[in-house]
Amino acid sequence: MTDPKHIAAGIVGGVEWQTEVSGFCRCPGEALHTLPTGKKDCRVNVDGAPTIFCFHASCAPAVAAANRKLRCAIGALAGGHWAIALPSGQVLRSGDILQGDGTVRTRAEIEAGHTSSGPAFAGPPSPQRGKGAAHERLVLETVRVMAERFKPELFEKFHWPFTQIITDSPLHVCERDAEDQFRTWLRLWPAHCHVWIGDIFSSGRPEHRTNFRPVADWYQIGPAMGNFTCGSSFKPGSFQRSNANCNGTRFLVIESDTLAKDEVGAVFAYLNRRLHFNLHAVVDTAGKSLHGWFDAPRDKRIEARLKAVLTVFGCDPKLFTYSQPVRVPGAFRDGRLQRLVWLKE
Numbered sequence: 001m002t003d004p005k006h007i008a009a010g011i012v013g014g015v016e017w018q019t020e021v022s023g024f025c026r027c028p029g030e031a032l033h034t035l036p037t038g039k040k041d042c043r044v045n046v047d048g049a050p051t052i053f054c055f056h057a058s059c060a061p062a063v064a065a066a067n068r069k070l071r072c073a074i075g076a077l078a079g080g081h082w083a084i085a086l087p088s089g090q091v092l093r094s095g096d097i098l099q100g101d102g103t104v105r106t107r108a109e110i111e112a113g114h115t116s117s118g119p120a121f122a123g124p125p126s127p128q129r130g131k132g133a134a135h136e137r138l139v140l141e142t143v144r145v146m147a148e149r150f151k152p153e154l155f156e157k158f159h160w161p162f163t164q165i166i167t168d169s170p171l172h173v174c175e176r177d178a179e180d181q182f183r184t185w186l187r188l189w190p191a192h193c194h195v196w197i198g199d200i201f202s203s204g205r206p207e208h209r210t211n212f213r214p215v216a217d218w219y220q221i222g223p224a225m226g227n228f229t230c231g232s233s234f235k236p237g238s239f240q241r242s243n244a245n246c247n248g249t250r251f252l253v254i255e256s257d258t259l260a261k262d263e264v265g266a267v268f269a270y271l272n273r274r275l276h277f278n279l280h281a282v283v284d285t286a287g288k289s290l291h292g293w294f295d296a297p298r299d300k301r302i303e304a305r306l307k308a309v310l311t312v313f314g315c316d317p318k319l320f321t322y323s324q325p326v327r328v329p330g331a332f333r334d335g336r337l338q339r340l341v342w343l344k345e
């Protein structure tokens with residue numbers, strides 16, 4: 001037996017294969033699900049770093065145990081040198097990853113960090129070196145391709161349209177007036193933080209120090225200095241909105257240029273409910289989009305993985321530039337109020 005699909009089926013039971021390497025299966029932790037189980041909630045992949053992935057969060061320990069078993073068994077198959085022939089005539093070997101367009105990226109290419117097939121590895125070079133870094137690149141590419149595979153189910157499963165977001169808000173905030181919107185939003189920040197508020201170009205010259213103020217000052221002034229803020233606080237005395245001047249508290253503000261107000265909520269819900277990224281607020285930008293304000297990822301590795309999947313879902317990779325300006329609640333954009341529509345209690 002040299003087919004990794006047989007090994008996978010031996011661990012998860014029957015698999016409804018969608019491709020030569022990925023298919024739907026029964027979740028190994030189904031008994032732990034606290035919400036109803038759908039037919040397409042769990043998927044097994046044998047390429048890259050072999051992975052069982054389930055949309056439920058409550059089954060995580062059982063899925064993790066099954067994943068260890070799966071990786072061990074597939075890693076040992078044919079001494080780690082198995083190969084399967086794809087219908088296209090290509091050969092996929094242990095660790096290679098089947099791409100959405102049907103081509104194969106080899107494990108060697110992925111581990112070497114070749115960037116030809118997508119934006120997942122864009123950004124500054126990793127300080128990591130050696131085997132650990134090569135392995136992380138394989139995991140990252142697995143995560144990215146898996147996200148491509150489960151994207152249709154994600155948008156179905158976590159569908160969270162605009163009106164539902166408003167209805168579901170723990171605090172009813174959307175009808176508050178401009179001043180109240182602004183002050184409510186300010187309370188997301190610890191009192192000592194220095195926050196930037198201004199227009200896009202209110203940054204870079206000493207006179208822009210006035211746009212960088214402690215939260216308590218803004219509480220008095222209101223959103224009069226402009227329509228934008230940042231997801232990061234800044235060092236006291238800053239006059240330039242740059243990553244180097246970011247200081248302490250940071251939110252990851254998730255936005256999309258391509259997803260409509262009724263679509264992007266699925267990404268917010270997936271991050272919040274399934275990946276346990278803490279959602280603080282959803283902001284209606286008074287334009288076409290919504291912004292989700294999350295706690296920033298804890299470390300660079302988690303951030304890189306999140307960036308890879310968010311890019312697949314249609315969210316903007318520039319959101320990882322923490323000095324990026326975003327719409328501030330309480331200001332008016334062409335006569336329409338930028339406002340909070342969902343707020344954590």
Ligand SMILES: [Zn+2]
Nearest residue numbers: 027054056059
């Ligand atoms: Zn599950």
